[in-house]
Amino acid sequence: MRGPELDRLIGLLARLPGLGPRSARRVALKLLLDPSGRMLPLAAALSDAAHAVRACANCGNLDSTDPCAICADPDRDVGLVCVVEGVGDLWAIERAGAHRGQYHILGGTLSALAGTGPEDLTIAHLLERVATGAVREVILALGATVDGAATAHYLADRLDASGVAVTRVAQGVPMGGALEVLDDGTLTAALRARRPLPR
Amino acid sequence: MRGPELDRLIGLLARLPGLGPRSARRVALKLLLDPSGRMLPLAAALSDAAHAVRACANCGNLDSTDPCAICADPDRDVGLVCVVEGVGDLWAIERAGAHRGQYHILGGTLSALAGTGPEDLTIAHLLERVATGAVREVILALGATVDGAATAHYLADRLDASGVAVTRVAQGVPMGGALEVLDDGTLTAALRARRPLPR
Numbered sequence: 001m002r003g004p005e006l007d008r009l010i011g012l013l014a015r016l017p018g019l020g021p022r023s024a025r026r027v028a029l030k031l032l033l034d035p036s037g038r039m040l041p042l043a044a045a046l047s048d049a050a051h052a053v054r055a056c057a058n059c060g061n062l063d064s065t066d067p068c069a070i071c072a073d074p075d076r077d078v079g080l081v082c083v084v085e086g087v088g089d090l091w092a093i094e095r096a097g098a099h100r101g102q103y104h105i106l107g108g109t110l111s112a113l114a115g116t117g118p119e120d121l122t123i124a125h126l127l128e129r130v131a132t133g134a135v136r137e138v139i140l141a142l143g144a145t146v147d148g149a150a151t152a153h154y155l156a157d158r159l160d161a162s163g164v165a166v167t168r169v170a171q172g173v174p175m176g177g178a179l180e181v182l183d184d185g186t187l188t189a190a191l192r193a194r195r196p197l198p199r
Numbered sequence: 200m201r202g203p204e205l206d207r208l209i210g211l212l213a214r215l216p217g218l219g220p221r222s223a224r225r226v227a228l229k230l231l232l233d234p235s236g237r238m239l240p241l242a243a244a245l246s247d248a249a250h251a252v253r254a255c256a257n258c259g260n261l262d263s264t265d266p267c268a269i270c271a272d273p274d275r276d277v278g279l280v281c282v283v284e285g286v287g288d289l290w291a292i293e294r295a296g297a298h299r300g301q302y303h304i305l306g307g308t309l310s311a312l313a314g315t316g317p318e319d320l321t322i323a324h325l326l327e328r329v330a331t332g333a334v335r336e337v338i339l340a341l342g343a344t345v346d347g348a349a350t351a352h353y354l355a356d357r358l359d360a361s362g363v364a365v366t367r368v369a370q371g372v373p374m375g376g377a378l379e380v381l382d383d384g385t386l387t388a389a390l391r392a393r394r395p396l397p398r
Contacts, residue, residue: 002261002262002268002290003251003252003262003263003264003268004263005244005247005248005251005252005263006248006252006261006262006263008244008247008248009241009244009245009247009248012237012240012241012244013241015237016226016229016230017222017225017226017229018217018218018222018225018226019217019218019226023216023217025287025290026216026217026287027215027216027217027218028248029261029285029286029287030215030216031215031245031248031249032248032249032252032261032286035248035249035250035252036249038211038214039245039246039248039249040245040246040249041211042208042211042212042245043242043243043245043246043249044242045204045207045208045211046208046230046238046239046241046242046245047238047239047242048204048207048208049204049205049207049208049227049230049231049234049238050230050231050234050235050238050239050242051234052202052204053202053204053205053231053234062201062202062205062228062231063201063202063205064202064203064204064205065202069201069202086228087228088224088225088228091201091224
């Protein structure tokens with residue numbers, strides 16, 4: 001009843017993360033209300049990004065330049081490499097302005113369940129970057145999950161011989177978090193990692 | 200840090216209904232994982248739909264043909280016109296297979312608050328369709344809101360002189376609905392519209 005173009009558009013929109021058939025129909029209708037103002041610009045933006053954006057050969061970040069803007073920035077500390085699972089993690093850390101060094105996108109975590117082994121991640125490339133001698137410290141900023149922790153331990157083992165410092169981000173009570181609603185794992189980690197108050 | 204193409208894409212995605220900056224970033228990342236398989240097809244589908252889809256001159260439905268597939272279908276009853284606020288309502292009724300006649304897209308409801316008057320809706324065109332003499336019954340399938348009810352009364356008044364039958368969809372307990380969770384308005388409407396059980 002809708003014509004093949006509209007059905008195809010709704011089908012593709014429905015497969016995006018967070019959208020289903022119902023939201024895809026709503027999005028398609030909204031876009032159709034203003035085809036030249038909203039729909040064609042979005043089509044052009046998708047096409048432009050698909051052609052321009054690539055993975056940085058140094059760190060794996062997505063950018064329209066290679067090396068990416070972060071790797072090319074002379075003000076960033078080459079000796080400090082923050083290892084993250086994906087580009088979304090890098091974006092979150094950059095939004096927080098919490099890191100002044102470079103990154104390394106791992107491409108996931110080791111996972112026995114999903115069958116992800118070391119060769120599926122960019123671990124070999126990380127060891128190469130460290131072997132150049134320019135890296136002073138590797139910060140592991142992986143998720144606080146079983147797979148994240150296993151991956152962190154595996155990476156620490158592999159990096160051990162290089163003599164580089166290996167650290168990982170702290171676990172504890174999130175900012176603004178009430179203790180009573182926190183899960184047992186977070187509470188245990190926060191108590192174990194307690195630190196003296198500065199006086 | 201992301202390059203202008205990616206920033207522009209995320210900005211446009213974030214303005215879609217139901218998406219915000221966070222989901223827009225997730226959608227963009229997901230699409231970038233498979234640019235030629237998912238991103239370019241979506242760009243093409245948006246562009247195709249923007250160029251092909253238009254409003255049916257007869258009923259206002261969105262389709263790639265004009266008149267739309269519903270108006271062009273000889274099996275549908277031209278004498279039975281279902282008036283809906285928008286194309287999304289038409290899609291819902293068609294999914295239910297609940298109507299064998301044609302439609303008329305009103306383009307919204309009358310609203311003193313939003314400043315929507317009769318001239319902002321396709322009311323004049325509905326009166327023209329009725330004046331051709333082909334229409335036997337006009338079914339008002341507007342939302343059960345204050346504006347929807349006011350619009351239904353206004354339309355019934357305007358259609359009065361034409362001698363055409365004007366009906367509106369029933370209000371009551373939705374299928375699968377428990378009485379105890381229903382609002383007062385629905386309960387009142389359902390009790391008022393009670394009907395004898397068939398024996």
